[in-house]
Amino acid sequence: MQQPIARAWTSGQATMTEARKAAVAAHTVARGAAARETANPVAVAVARAVGHAVATAHLADHSLSSVRYAL
Template identity: 50%
Template sequence: MRDKRFVSQHRGGPLTREQHFQLIQWACEVAQHVLYLYGETTNPRLLNALKVANDWKEGKASVGDARYASVDAIKVANEASNTVQTMVARSVGHAVATAHMADHSIVAAWYALKAVKIADKSVDNERIWQNNQLPPKIKELVLSARMDSKFEKI
């Protein structure tokens, strides 16, 4: 069952438009932060997905555009040559999918942590960095959702 706190107000939930925009911004920052782990050349579909997410936030792309970009990023994950690339691509895919369902932001962060762990980098440092990027209006929501979620266990 999805976390009802992440349902947008226009769908009957408590999440404001501003919070939704902040969640997608945070998720994209988190995904971009681990993008270097993908390798020397980042798949252009991942870069496009991040652009579509930003365009959605600015009202220049639809939720449908974001969903298509997310599917493309997941295709990149499925085509990846190693597990780190897979996790990075999944992080990007879920970041852009935040436009469709805001709780994808938590999953984007989780996959970023998995990428860091598999790359043998500090998961604790990455989690601290992620948490420090949270705007005040969504910080408690995200931190409490992470604690309640299976996705926090890395």
Template identity: 40%
Template sequence: MRDIRFVAEHRGGLLKKEDHCLLMNWACDCAEHVFPLYGDIKDLRVKKAISAGRDWAEGIAPVGDAIKAAREVHSAAGESTDSLFAVIARSAGHAAATAHMADHCVGAAGYALKAVRIAGKAVDEERKWQDDKLSLKVRELVLSAREMKRI
């Protein structure tokens, strides 16, 4: 069962649109922050997913565009034999999917942490960076969801 705190008000949940957009931008920030671990990401589906998510948060693209971009970048992840690229792509996919279901933001952050781990970098530092990027309005929501999912 989905956490009702992440369900948008227009779907009968508790999440206000403004907070949903904060979660989207945070998820995109988390995904983008690990792009440099891979170097030059040539697969345009990864950056397209982030753009679609940010466009949705700005109100200039429908949720369907973000969902489509999320599916496309998850396909890129599934096609790859490079584990670092795959988790970075999955992070971007979850970021874009946040437009549809806000709790995907936690997945974006989780896959970003996996990318850091695979790259042999400091996971605790990345988690702190992610936490510091959280808006105070959604901080407790995200931190409690992370704890419940053990991310």
């Protein structure tokens, strides 16, 4: 869901609200993955990076967090 929204946002075909909902969904996935006893830290970081990348639609500062999780 997040990747199509991110692409649509960059071409002006998605609203900020749609992008924000996709970002929140990615962060929800990250929280769920982190809560598991067998949490995979890479999977959690990827979900958080995706959430922040998509969230740049409503706040540009999220792009900095996206890079931090990607590293």
